[in-house]
Structures are given as structure tokens and as C-alpha cells.
Amino acid sequence: MAATSAPIVIVGSGHAGYTLAREFRKLDEATPIHIVTRDDGCAYYKPNLSKAFAMDKDADGLVQQPPEQAAAGVAAQLHAHTAVASIDLDAQRVVLEDDTVLDYGQLVLATGATPVRLPALGPDAVSVNTIDDYRRFRAALPEKARVLVAGAGLIGCEFANDLVAAGYSVDVVDICSWPLPRLLPEAQGRALQAGLEALGVRFHLGAGIAQVADGTATLDDGATVDFDLLLSAIGLKPNTTLAVAAGLQCGHGITVDAAFQTSASHVYALGDCVDVPADDGAQPMPYILPIAHAARALAKTLAGERTEAALPAMPVIVKTPACPTLVCPPLNSAGHWQVEGTAPDLEAVFTADDGRETGFALTGAATKKRGEFAGRMPPVHRVD
Amino acid sequence: MRKWRCMICDFIYDEAKGLPEEGIEPGTKWEDIPDSWTCPDCGASKDDFEMVPID
Numbered sequence: 001m002a003a004t005s006a007p008i009v010i011v012g013s014g015h016a017g018y019t020l021a022r023e024f025r026k027l028d029e030a031t032p033i034h035i036v037t038r039d040d041g042c043a044y045y046k047p048n049l050s051k052a053f054a055m056d057k058d059a060d061g062l063v064q065q066p067p068e069q070a071a072a073g074v075a076a077q078l079h080a081h082t083a084v085a086s087i088d089l090d091a092q093r094v095v096l097e098d099d100t101v102l103d104y105g106q107l108v109l110a111t112g113a114t115p116v117r118l119p120a121l122g123p124d125a126v127s128v129n130t131i132d133d134y135r136r137f138r139a140a141l142p143e144k145a146r147v148l149v150a151g152a153g154l155i156g157c158e159f160a161n162d163l164v165a166a167g168y169s170v171d172v173v174d175i176c177s178w179p180l181p182r183l184l185p186e187a188q189g190r191a192l193q194a195g196l197e198a199l200g201v202r203f204h205l206g207a208g209i210a211q212v213a214d215g216t217a218t219l220d221d222g223a224t225v226d227f228d229l230l231l232s233a234i235g236l237k238p239n240t241t242l243a244v245a246a247g248l249q250c251g252h253g254i255t256v257d258a259a260f261q262t263s264a265s266h267v268y269a270l271g272d273c274v275d276v277p278a279d280d281g282a283q284p285m286p287y288i289l290p291i292a293h294a295a296r297a298l299a300k301t302l303a304g305e306r307t308e309a310a311l312p313a314m315p316v317i318v319k320t321p322a323c324p325t326l327v328c329p330p331l332n333s334a335g336h337w338q339v340e341g342t343a344p345d346l347e348a349v350f351t352a353d354d355g356r357e358t359g360f361a362l363t364g365a366a367t368k369k370r371g372e373f374a375g376r377m378p379p380v381h382r383v384d
Numbered sequence: 385m386r387k388w389r390c391m392i393c394d395f396i397y398d399e400a401k402g403l404p405e406e407g408i409e410p411g412t413k414w415e416d417i418p419d420s421w422t423c424p425d426c427g428a429s430k431d432d433f434e435m436v437p438i439d
Binding site: 019045047048055064288289291292293296314317368369370371372 | 391392393394403404405406407422423424425426427428429
């Protein structure tokens, strides 16, 4: 590949940004890469943030490579602690907030997602979606603290497990009826709840937080929960601000085609900021596995051979040792779960209204059947 | 028998245990796993996985 190829600019230094850069470097060692990031640019594995205590690590311990080393590993020029001010699609040019101008041959948005904030949780609620967030979280966490987790979803349950196992007092509150209601049928959600309760987690389900004042949360049903630290884990919203400002088409996340190209030529996106182009409907899939598949295909595209990403069924591991859980989320919620087994060892298959099996969930010892169930599922996106 | 660690996500492949749930029999050597195999946790491919022997 000629060294004169116009630079690739990657916005974002999370798992998506670095994985893409690494895959691209396997195909092309010469084309300049710029990585622009609001973070410091270190390499870390985000799923570890919610199991750091189990790994006996603090925020620094989770850093796999410091910024200079991470950037050097993919021969990229790092623009750390720097936001993008604007994108000029016609001129193929990115302007950074420090007025640096980067001309690009190809631009990749890997801008991630931002935790959803609920005003009722007050200004002191902490959310964790980056390693810097995690560093602040640990610094604000008193010894033996009482932690109130708002949100019984994937991240909330993982943090509850990690914190209670490390000796913290943990309450979880959510308006839903059982944990992970969008991913698990009730029987499995209850199995997960029972596993966490056996470790000491207290669940307050069916009521949201109405207000927070002086270390006490008042729930919708009038109950109160005292806490030292409030961890908000309500959900994620794709970061599309930059894409919208540039005029790129967006749905929930940035709209991309099967090759992860946006509505503009020479501009691509992957990771938590996109609507993954699933055959059953594009939607955010803020998990690790879609990034690996997207990055591998996108690297080929950037190297000159447009490649659609074949996306297989991609099971998500819920890191709750209290009740091992694995779920391959159904991409369309119209359908029903069928559950078999004895709690906590349950296997569930989701059958869509058209009769196709489109998702599964396994808890307890049933998680060992992962390969068998994954093989039954249709791919997320088929490439012929 | 050796173990291999995924440098991206710390997944451990233990040759002695294999990965029966993925059809890889106990005792399968690392070099006998197909090149198309990817890490079950993070999806990294075998070659770029930078797996290293840990004992």
C-alpha cells in the first residue's frame, strides 16, 4: 500500500476505535492514522469496569496500555483530551477544538454512548461508562459504603454483584418487575435476583426513585433507602451529536449500511454510537462482539476492498457470578419466551411471532450449553 | 498441556479442558484450533489475539 494514501481519522479511543486501528494495521502498515479522543487515549477493556473488584484491580490496574504505548501499537498519532469541533464532509476535513485541521481520506466515528441521566437522581449520582468515570467512582466510594444502584439492567446487576462480593452494602432499585426485563424472561430474571440476594443485595422493584435528598432516596411507593453513593445505571444513549451536526443520517444511533458506512461517502461508524444493521431492524447493540465483527470488515473496506460485515448471533455474557447468565437478545420483541429447567439452571428460547427462534437466554449450569443454542440462532446480518 | 490468555479480555483457553461447549474437545492443542476461531468473550481473532502461554 502506498505511503501517500490520505490519512484515516478515527474519532474515539474506546474498544471500537482501537480494535479497528489494530485490524487495519494488519492490512496496511503505511497509511497514517489519527485517533482523536476526549479521553486520555489509554487502552482498556470496558467490560472489566463492572468486575474490577473480582479482578482485584483499581482503575489504574485496568489500564492495559498507557496512551503513548496504545497509539504506538497501532502506529497512530494520538490527539488526546481533544474534542472534534466540526466535520466538513465536502472538504473531507475535521477541525478539532484546538483548531488543528485534519484532512482525511476516510473518517471513522467511534464516539461511543453516554449514560442516560434521570433528573430525579440529583446532581450527585455517579454513572460509569469510561475508565475515568470508574476512577472517580472508586475515589468517591467510602470503605464499607452503602451503594444504591439505580437500574436493574445489565450494568446495574454486574456492579451490584461486584460491589456486594467486595463487602459493600448494595441496594438496587428499578421500576421493572424483575432484573434485565428486556433481555430475560421472568423466571431467569428471578433466578438472577435470587443469586444476588443470596450475596446480600436488596432489590426494590416495581418502583422508581421519586427524589433524592441528603443520602436518602424516596421511592414512588413511599419507601426510603439510605445510601452513601448513588450509582446510576439506567441505560445508554448513542453519541450522535457530532454526526447530526455534520448532517449524517441517524436513528437511535448513527445510521450505517452493511459495510458500516454512514450516509456520507468516506465516512464510517462502529461501536456503541451506531444502529447495528441487523436484518430484523437496525438498532444499538452496545456490546463487545459486534465491534469485533464490524472492525474486521471495516478494516478491509478502509484498505480498499468494500466488505459487508457478516454478523452471527452474538451472545452477551452477563458478568454476575452469583448467577452465571448468558443472553442472545431477540432483536424484535414481538414473540414469546419458553423456559425449561429448574432454577437457577434455566434455558429459555425466544420464538418470534412468525415462528422463528430469534433469541435465547441461559442461566446457572445451563450456560455451558452456549454453543448448542448459539448454533440454532439466525445471524444478526447475513451476507450472501 | 498449556493455557493461553486473550490479551484483549483475559479469556483463558486451557488445552486440558478444551471448550466442549464450542465443540473443542478437552486436550485440543492451541495450534490445532482452526484459524477462523475467535475468542468467545470478545471476538478477537486467533492471530491478532496475542494469546500468550501463561504456564
